Amino acid sequence: MIDRDRLARLHQRELATFAERNPKSASAYENATHLFGKVPMTWMNKKAGGFPLYLATARGNRVTDLDGHEYLDFALGDTGAMAGHSPAAVVDAIGRRVYEQGGLTTMLPTEDAEWVGAELTRRFGVDRWSFALTATDANRWAIRLVRALTDRPKILFHSYCYHGSVDESLIVVGPDGEGMSRPGNVGAPVDVTETSRVAEFNDLDGLERQLKHGDVAAVLIEPALTNIGIVLPDPGYHDGVRELTRRYGALLIIDETHTFSVGPGGATQAWGLDPDVVVIGKAIGGGIPSGAYGLSTELADRALGRTDLDLVDMGGVGGTLAGSPLSVAAMRATLEQVLTDAAFEQMIAAATLYTEGIQRIFDERDLPWSINQLGARAEYRFVKPYPRNGTESNAAADGDLEDFLHLYLANRGILLTPFHNMALMSPETSAEDVQAHLDVFEQATAELLGP
Structure with a gap:
């Protein structure tokens, strides 16, 4: 068209x-x-x-650039600022740590850390937590633990998944149905097929074929793909994944870094998932670098009971700045006062309003595009119906069209995530903000399609 x-x-x-x-x-x-x-x-x-664009200021869901233009920010740091820019509760907590208490990083624990661990358990179910500065690092450390505990070398991923820059995750399904390095992978230490296996999202038969090799320590997945559009699970898919991992002796790691948008406990809580390990990052720190991974009690006890694993010094699990007083203070403030149950209700309502508005424009213009919603975030793809796996979604990309829409929106005060067509709602995003976005998007499609 x-x-x-x-x-x-x-x-x-x-x-x-x-x-x-x-x-x-x-x-x-x-x-x-x-x-x-x-x-x-x-x-x-x-x-x-x-x-x-160069940043001058950012507050709530608004950003101002060096040239003085204000934008409604629907990128929100690609989830890192899902709580909004500089939320008051987080700024206050940081201020107390900086100006009253001191000790931004000390290698000493604070009581805030136990509070955050307990709150993450309440939300995500798993019982024992450790901290990182990014979800990438949390994923790396979780991978090392599950390899040690299962004595198996490989991790299984979904094609076109997103787990940060974890080397093992940069694998996609190739033309022959088997794994290959993701195009553009920089400086892989070894061929990724030596460390990883891969299956398409929503393909339980393909997942089982890979698990049958008996060398998979864990399946590490997003509950929905989020960095290649939003690819939602088929009904029963996650039940099938859990059954297959147990049948073939693999652990299940769920990365909620982006799918935290589903609700206060991410998809794990909302969809009743049952992982062995949960990873989360970005949003939980309210803009301060933060990440965490949680283990079931059984896994944590197994790991701590192993005298051959160096979990204290140079064993490969940990970071000097992780779990710092500043980071955990920000996490506590974010979880306790900003990204609350009530906040998620408002954010999801705004995303629903946005999704319905975009769908109306598609329908009125008879556009063969589609949109999926994942709690407080939504994303459209230039294809209909919406893809069911990462490879299909990647094939639906249209770089020229995407660049035009991003630029058109930016020139009229609307920011989207640079990497894709995702719009994310913060607790500060209002119905009027959503409507402003919809008005500009409708204007863009009208100009693009002509009379």
């Missing part, structure tokens, strides 16, 4: 507008000569406008 010539013309117009609107951001980018890729992290070069 898309006239590619029209799309190209509109995109060039939006590029010119972006450059005209943002001279200070353009200058900052041009003058960044001491940064690898000109940005603090190379993924910041995922930019539809040719250069990134």
Whole structure:
């Protein structure tokens, strides 16, 4: 349905507008000569406008750039700021730690850590928690533990999953149905098929074929794929995964870092899942680097009972800054006062309003696109029906169309996650904010499709 010539013309117009609107951001980018890729992290070069917007201020669900433009932020740090930017309770907790108590990092525990562990148990069910600074590290440490406890070498993933930059997870299903390195994988220490196995999401037969090899320590999954669109599980899929892992002696690790959007206890609580290990990060720190992994009591006792595992010094599980007084203070404030049960009700209601509005635009324009909602987040793909696995969803990507929409929205004060078409709601996101987003999106589709 898309006239590619029209799309190209509109995109060039939006590029010119972006450059005209943002001279200070353009200058900052041009003058960044001491940064690898000109940005603090190379993924910041995922930019539809040719250069990134530079941050001036951020509060709640609003961001202001160097040129003074205010944006409704539906990216929210790709979940890292799901609590909103600088929520008051987190800022107060950080302030007390910094100005009154001191000791941002000391290698000594604080009582906040036990409170956070107890709250994570209440929400996610597993009983014993350890902290990290990112979900990537939490995943890495969980992987090391399950390998040690099962004496098996491989971890099984879903194709096009997202578990941060964990080396083992960068595996996809190849044309022959077996695993291969994900395209673009940088500097893999070994061929990823030596460390990992892979199956498509929603494919229990494929999962069983891989588990039958008998070398899988754990299946590490997101309850729904989230970084390749939002791919939802078929009815009964998770019951099947749990049954198969038990049948073939593999543990089950659930990574809730993005699926925390489903509710206060993520999909684990909302969908009644039964993992052996839970990993979470990003949002629980309210913007302060934070991550955690939780083990069942049985697994924790097995690990601590092993005299051959160095869990105290250089055994490969832990980090000097992890579990710091600052980090756990931020986690406690976020969980206790910001991302509460009531907050999730409001966030999910806003996401439902957004999803229904986007679907209405698709229906009225007869667009062959689709949208899925995962609690407080929603994402559309340029295909209908919505894909059922990661490989199908990857094939539905349209970089030119995505860049145009992102740029069109940004030029009119709406920010989406740079990597995909995901919109996330914070406790500060109002119905009026959602409607403003819908109005601009409807305007974009109208211009794109013409009269």
